[in-house]
Amino acid sequence: MRDSWQERLRVFLLHRIPLAVTFALMFLFCMPINSLQQNYFRPLIGLICVYYWVLKRGYIFGYFSAFCVGLLMDVYSSSPLGINILTMMLIVFITNISARYFQNASFGLGWLLFCIVGLVTLFLKWLFLMLYFKSWLQPQEILFAYCTTIMFYPFVAYLNVWVQNKFLPQERINE
Amino acid sequence: MRRRNVPLIKVSDLKVVLRRLSAVLLFIIAFMTILLSKVDSVAIEAVHKVVMDITGPVMQVVEFPSRVIHRIYTYFYDISHIYSDNQELRAENKQMLILQNKVRTLEVENQLLERLLNYVPPAEATFISAKIIAESGDNFTNMLLVYIGDEYVQKGQIVMGDESVIGRIDKVSGHYAKVILVTDINSKIPVVIERTRVRGILSGNNTETPSLIFTRSSADIQEGDVVVTSGVGGMFPSGLPIGFVSSIKNGEIAVETMADISRVEYVRIVDYGLSAEDENLQSELMESENNAR
Numbered sequence: 001m002r003d004s005w006q007e008r009l010r011v012f013l014l015h016r017i018p019l020a021v022t023f024a025l026m027f028l029f030c031m032p033i034n035s036l037q038q039n040y041f042r043p044l045i046g047l048i049c050v051y052y053w054v055l056k057r058g059y060i061f062g063y064f065s066a067f068c069v070g071l072l073m074d075v076y077s078s079s080p081l082g083i084n085i086l087t088m089m090l091i092v093f094i095t096n097i098s099a100r101y102f103q104n105a106s107f108g109l110g111w112l113l114f115c116i117v118g119l120v121t122l123f124l125k126w127l128f129l130m131l132y133f134k135s136w137l138q139p140q141e142i143l144f145a146y147c148t149t150i151m152f153y154p155f156v157a158y159l160n161v162w163v164q165n166k167f168l169p170q171e172r173i174n175e
Numbered sequence: 176m177r178r179r180n181v182p183l184i185k186v187s188d189l190k191v192v193l194r195r196l197s198a199v200l201l202f203i204i205a206f207m208t209i210l211l212s213k214v215d216s217v218a219i220e221a222v223h224k225v226v227m228d229i230t231g232p233v234m235q236v237v238e239f240p241s242r243v244i245h246r247i248y249t250y251f252y253d254i255s256h257i258y259s260d261n262q263e264l265r266a267e268n269k270q271m272l273i274l275q276n277k278v279r280t281l282e283v284e285n286q287l288l289e290r291l292l293n294y295v296p297p298a299e300a301t302f303i304s305a306k307i308i309a310e311s312g313d314n315f316t317n318m319l320l321v322y323i324g325d326e327y328v329q330k331g332q333i334v335m336g337d338e339s340v341i342g343r344i345d346k347v348s349g350h351y352a353k354v355i356l357v358t359d360i361n362s363k364i365p366v367v368i369e370r371t372r373v374r375g376i377l378s379g380n381n382t383e384t385p386s387l388i389f390t391r392s393s394a395d396i397q398e399g400d401v402v403v404t405s406g407v408g409g410m411f412p413s414g415l416p417i418g419f420v421s422s423i424k425n426g427e428i429a430v431e432t433m434a435d436i437s438r439v440e441y442v443r444i445v446d447y448g449l450s451a452e453d454e455n456l457q458s459e460l461m462e463s464e465n466n467a468r
Contacts, residue, residue, distance in 0.1 A: 077315040082208030
């Protein structure tokens with residue numbers, strides 16, 4: 001029996017929740033904190049969310065969602081358009097490979113995996129930016145970004161776990 | 176017995192193939208976007224405009240609670256420092272009164288000399304204020320999003336905090352403008368050392384202290400020298416303060432910016448009466464100056 005359009009719409013909207021949560025968190029972390037110095041400590045929320053949702057619900061959070069997240073990151077930074085898009089899509093690529101083995105991993109293992117995935121992707125982003133600007137960029141920035149993002153991972157991941165249990169509890173929702 | 180018709184490709188397989196193809200396509204689009212960003216394409220500007228106009232109202236809502244918290248913090252901070260601030264201001268006021276007399280005398284002298292030389296002064300700069308609604312969402316860049324549209328500002332105009340330059344307009348949409356701070360790696364501003372009139376380019380490097388580049392190695396520059404805009408290229412008025420030389424090590428000159436970003440809620444955008452097309456002239460001038468060196 002074919003699903004009614006209401007059911008299809010419900011499933012469609014449910015599948016957009018991870019992207020909506022990611023956008024909401026990104027907006028929240030873009031709010032002015034009135035300090036240039038503190039900007040270095042701003043965590044890369046998009047990175048955490050993309051990693052989490054690709055690992056846990058890869059079938060609803062794929063390359064297109066990562067593309068949208070990267071586009072928003074590019075517009076809300078002065079980095080060239082496309083750099084964050086490429087970085088976010090690389091996370092999807094790397095996480096998709098690891099998801100085969102780590103989808104049901106414990107929270108701690110997921111965090112450990114994020115430490116590796118985050119480091120690889122931020123390092124690649126750093127390389128892309130240096131290639132683009134053809135100049136040396138201070139490695140401290142990547143380390144600050146990496147450390148704060150790693151520290152923020154539990155908070156953002158727990159929020160995502162709550163959203164996942166509340167709205168997307170099943171392994172697959174009537175695709 | 177009739178045999179069932181088995182399709183050549185299963186629908187599920189086709190879905191997987193399409194998904195993979197779309198991923199490859201998105202990777203190609205991302206690469207193309209980076210290449211287009213390099214040439215500063217009109218399409219890239221349009222993408223920025225559309226995304227900024229769509230997401231700008233959300234940022235305005237998010238910005239409000241943050242601003243309230245910051246105001247409360249600033250209020251109590253100011254109260255706790257009221258006595259020391261008062262002492263400092265009294266001392267400063269005494270110095271200012273002496274300076275005021277000197278300025279008056281110099282102004283009269285300047286007017287007389289201008290008349291004698293038939294000097295044509297540059298156009299008066301006008302200012303427009305705008306509210307900061309977002310900061311960079313990225314550690315690698317330093318930018319602000321301000322609530323002002325293309326009706327009032329245009330690309331390339333200089334942006335000031337309370338008293339000094341903090342950046343320039345990079346992108347403008349219908350209601351929002353993106354400001355690249357002087358500390359950002361994309362920022363290049365023609366400057367001059369106020370004391371010795373040595374010219375250079377203030378180049379952002381994503382740290383708190385941008386570098387002064389393209390200055391002669393023998394140039395007379397000391398720690399504490401004030402750095403102001405040179406006005407080369409015509410996009411920026413000359414004489415606007417940016418910062419002061421904080422250190423000179425192995426020929427690398429670091430400049431500390433004067434603006435206290437933590438106190439800036441509104442920015443002033445300077446209109447010098449020139450259009451964005453003149454930016455080409457500015458870059459050409461900067462390039463020829465660099466080549467000459």
